């Protein structure tokens with residue numbers, strides 16, 4: 001069998017994720033909301049959906065992305081507040097300011113979540129655990145919200161760990177515990193394993209990573225296509241992905257895998273509104289609005305062939321452009337579809353010393 005872990009085990013990665021972020025900010029700013037079931041999102045009388053809910057509300061089964069009306073049935077006392085994105089962005093910026101005191105190697109995943117690589121940090125004698133604790137205390141004391149942290153030798157495990165003792169918790173997986181931790185880890189905790197992949201794994205008798213380890217890569221590939229390699233590595237506790245500081249983000253995309261393959265182009269087009277809503281939400285959560293250089297559509301057929309339709313974009317991106325691109329992607333295989341994605345490519349900002357002269361593009365705001 002492959003070795004467990006690898007030489008990237010010396011890395012020290014922290015994954016930080018604020019607890020019920022939008023709701024926590026609201027409770028911080030209005031003490032009368034503390035200790036109460038609250039949620040942030042659209043109103044119940046206008047087919048609104050919740051962005052998040054306080055842990056008091058979660059005790060009633062209230063969840064993110066739940067229609068507000070459903071949530072109010074579960075918890076009639078639920079206080080629903082409108083989204084105040086500017087406020088959350090300002091707090092997110094302050095949270096990032098705390099991270100920056102400890103490392104420059106920060107990869108934000110969304111407004112309230114980031115990976116930090118503290119391998120080279122000299123703070124707290126280089127102890128990632130002490131650094132994570134310091135970040136948690138500082139965020140709590142100076143910003144008035146709580147943040148959970150996971151500390152591990154790689155991104156995959158750090159992210160699993162930050163969720164382990166949520167809310168207001170920390171979990172450390174030191175290198176010598178990776179083997180045992182991963183062996184017992186349920187496969188549905190693996191990043192990228194959604195409900196559909198989890199069911200497929202379960203149907204094959206794979207419930208924990210220890211079960212996954214018994215599979216050869218070639219056999220996994222037959223069932224999971226290009227995702228097999230990542231599954232195979234994760235099951236050994238291996239994840240070589242580096243923490244990429246935010247300025248290297250070159251694109252943003254969202255995708256959906258369908259429980260039942262989509263039979264034709266119309267069925268694909270019908271999924272666009274959902275994809276657009278997700279893309280807009282991710283975009284809204286970015287700390288800065290990056291200049292868009294292109295749009296793309298990704299399609300994967302039921303037999304795991306993939307294709308991408310790219311379109312260069314001068315000026316603002318257009319929601320309406322995705323439809324024709326999707327139809328073009330569909331035409332290439334004209335066969336059932338299992339996955340659809342849409343995304344934007346950004347103009348890349350290089351560090352100042354390497355800044356390339358870019359022409360001013362009319363309609364795109366200012367030159368980079």
Ligand code: TTP
Nearest residue numbers: 017018019020021022023051052053064065112
């Ligand atoms: P999350 O970190 O996924 O959730 P959370 O911080 O509310 O709760 P947890 O304690 O489980 O981390 O998302 C961060 C914020 O992003 C969340 O406060 C609201 C927003 N969001 C949405 O708007 N819609 C969604 O479906 C989700 C999941 C989050």
Ligand code: MG
Nearest residue numbers: 017018019112
């Ligand atoms: Mg969070």
